[in-house]
Amino acid sequence: MTFPPRIAFLGTPQSAVPSLAVLAEVGSVQFVVTRPDRPRGRSGRPQPSPVKAVAGELAIEVYEANRGRDLRPEWFADLDLAVVVAFGLLIPAEVLSRPAHGFINVHFSLLPRWRGASPVTAAIFAGDGETGVTIIRLDAGLDTGPILSAASTPIGPRETGGALTVRLAAIGAELLATTVPDLVGSRIEEVEQPAMGATYAPRLTKQDLRFDLDGDPLTNFRKVRALAPKPGVRLDLETGPIRLLAVSPSADQVERGRLQIIDDRVWLGCGGGSVELLEVQPAGRNPMPASDWARGWRTTPTVKQ
Structure with missing residues (x-):
């Protein structure tokens, strides 16, 4: 392993930005992968994702991907680790194995509860009193990989999805700051997710x-x-x-x-x-x-x- 660890970051929305900022401090972010520019605002002009904008400020190279197959295995071949936060695409199996320590995901729920695309929405809609952040190793399943670390937090009685997402993004970044050094330093014992208690939060429909x-x-x-x-x-x-x-x-x-x-x-x-x-x-x-x-x-x- 090189030091600082060579890392790729995959993410798109504002909720992924705190994690990118932390990784730039604890590692060497070689490049960012994000979703393509999309029309935003009243002008309708294509705008970069929040992650792309921050990567530009940090002088980090940016790749764009709209489908899982847009991810090229050779991008990740010489890396120590790849970190995924709110990326929105499944990572192909032939890509997952390329970094020395694989891919990890910062997921905004206490897994195995609320696997899937909209865990924050699902937790509030279900009336959960608690949620949190779980960092897992990605495998071929949907948020089914072994747990590396986790942190819980109560949900306020009138807290909105937007406010909770902001809090979880900060919690996830703080958790990532200790999890990445421990992982690449072989100081983490991975724990398989229990089958009991698994629930799913699918993409929202109209x-x-x-x-x-x-x-x-x-x-x-x-x-x-x-x-x-x-x-x-x-x-x-x-x-x-x-x-x-x-x-x-x-x-x-x-x-x-x-x-x-x-x-x-x-x-x-x-x-x-x-x-x-x-x-x-x-x-x-x-x-x-x-x-x-x-x-x-x-x-x-x-x-x-």
Whole structure:
């Protein structure tokens, strides 16, 4: 092994940036692999991923990949380690074996609970009181590799998916700072994941992003928390869609699918009760308190059923 260890980093979103910053301190990051530039913002112009932008600031070479087969085995042949954080692509088997110490993944859950693409969303939506970060060695399965290290943290009763992701990104980076030196120094005992307790968090569908008029208030409260601030939960109105960014559950009965103002507060009826709308984002506008949004109504909007 060379010292400092020669490392490749694979990641794309902002949640991967703290780990990249740590690796630049504890190792020699030879290159970064990230997803291709994508249109962002109102201009629609292609913009680099957060990881690509930071790699540029650190003068690290960048490769782009949109599919697993875009990863070339020869890129990884002379490396000590490859680290994956929120990359979003499965690593082909012929690539996994190339670095001397293989590939490791910083996963935002306490494995084996919530394997898969959306563990933060799944934990909040399920009402979990605790989650964490697990660093595993990647194998051919989906987040099934042996555990190298882990750290737990409670989930706040009103914590959003966005806020929790920020915290887990920091926890993961801190954990990585000790795990990488211990791994390359052969000071870690790998632990196989138990079969019991394994759950999966699949990719979100369009239906997952919609407010459930038949769902109970607590379920919808958790859904809005899990998906805030982005992508948010969509509520379709006859006047156009809005995104729900914060709600509060209530047992108060409001007709299913009806918006109602009570004492300058906005309520939406759903299965078994209602939710109070606290923060919304109408299409093309900035987030705002629901009460401010309601003051602009000429008539009460009709919810599409």
